[in-house]
Amino acid sequence: xxxxxxxxxxxxxxxxxxxxxxxxxxxxxxxxxxxxxxxxxxxxxxxxxxxxxxxxxxxxxxxxxxxxxxxxxxxxxxxxxxxxxxxxxxxxxxxxxxxxxxxxxxxxxxxxxxxxxxxxxxxxxxxxxxxxxxxxxxxxxxxxxxxxxxxxxxxxxxxxxxxxxxxxxxxxxxxxxxxxxxxxxxx
Numbered sequence: 001x002x003x004x005x006x007x008x009x010x011x012x013x014x015x016x017x018x019x020x021x022x023x024x025x026x027x028x029x030x031x032x033x034x035x036x037x038x039x040x041x042x043x044x045x046x047x048x049x050x051x052x053x054x055x056x057x058x059x060x061x062x063x064x065x066x067x068x069x070x071x072x073x074x075x076x077x078x079x080x081x082x083x084x085x086x087x088x089x090x091x092x093x094x095x096x097x098x099x100x101x102x103x104x105x106x107x108x109x110x111x112x113x114x115x116x117x118x119x120x121x122x123x124x125x126x127x128x129x130x131x132x133x134x135x136x137x138x139x140x141x142x143x144x145x146x147x148x149x150x151x152x153x154x155x156x157x158x159x160x161x162x163x164x165x166x167x168x169x170x171x172x173x174x175x176x177x178x179x180x181x182x183x184x185x186x187x
Contacts, residue, residue, distance in 0.1 A: 001060040001061060001062070002032065002057075002058070002060075002061045002062070003026075003027055003028045003029065003032060003061070003062050003064060004028065004032045004033070004034070004053060004056075004057060004061060004062065004063050004064065005019075005020070005023035005026075005028035005032060005033040005034070005063075005064045005065070006033070006034050006035075006036075006049075006050060006053060006063060006064075006065050006070060006071070007019035007020050007023065007033060007034070007035045007036075007065075007066065007070065008035070008036045008037070008038065008040065008047075008050070008070045009035075009036075009037050010037070010038070010039050010040060011037065012037055014037075016035045018066070019065075019066040019067075019070065020033055020035070022066040022095055023064055023065075023066065023095075026064055026093070026095060028064050034049050034050070034052070034053045035049070036048075036049040036050060040069055040070070040072050040073040041072075041073050041074065042072075043072070043074070043077050044071065044072055044077055044078075044080070044081045050071075054081070054084065054085070057085070057088065057090045058088075058090070059088060059089040059090065060089060060090075061090050061091075062090070062091045062092070062093055062100075062102075063085060063090060063091070063092050063093070064092075064093040064094075064095065065092070065093070065094055065095070066095050066096060067094065067095070067097075068094050068096075068097060071092075071094075074120075075113060075116045075120050076120060076121060078113065079110070079113050082101060082110060082113070085101075086101060086110070091106070092106075097109070147175070147179045147182070147183075148173075148175065148179065148183050152173065152175075152183065153183045153186050155173065156169055156173065156180055156183035156184045156186075157183070157184060157186070159172065159173075159184070160184040160185075166178075166180045166181040166184060167180075169183075169184060
């Protein structure tokens with residue numbers, strides 16, 4: 001049952017000294033503290049030091065951070081990390097909140113965090129839908145660009161009416177057989 005700590009800052013102008021001091025006061029050995037300089041918006045799986053530390057942890061270990069935002073700024077990502085650790089029976093301690101995920105209060109915290117993560121997902125979804133509706137209202141064409149312009153589609157349909165196969169149309173128009181077939185059968 002080892003104690004490990006994680007300290008993170010976003011820029012090289014910032015320092016992890018205060019976080020390390022907090023972790024040491026909580027009994028995390030100096031050689032078990034991992035530090036990293038990377039944005040909190042970066043998903044935990046894309047942070048090399050945190051990812052390495054997570055792989056190193058075993059059942060019964062505890063990962064301690066000074067503040068929740070050191071694990072990340074995205075509720076979904078933090079919840080994902082905590083869930084990965086929970087499944088491996090590794091507890092997480094968040095010092096400034098007094099939370100330990102191995103206890104009842106920590107489990108309540110996880111439920112609240114899951115609720116906030118779902119709320120965040122829904123807000124993001126609503127924003128995306130609103131953005132798409134606004135783009136459609138402005139006449140923006142959404143989705144993948146067509147393989148052929150309208151005149152190319154019309155030409156493929158004319159060639160089909162003349163009795164040419166998709167292979168022949170593809171050869172004449174210098175397009176793939178599948179694109180020719182789709183163009184010949186479009187409305």
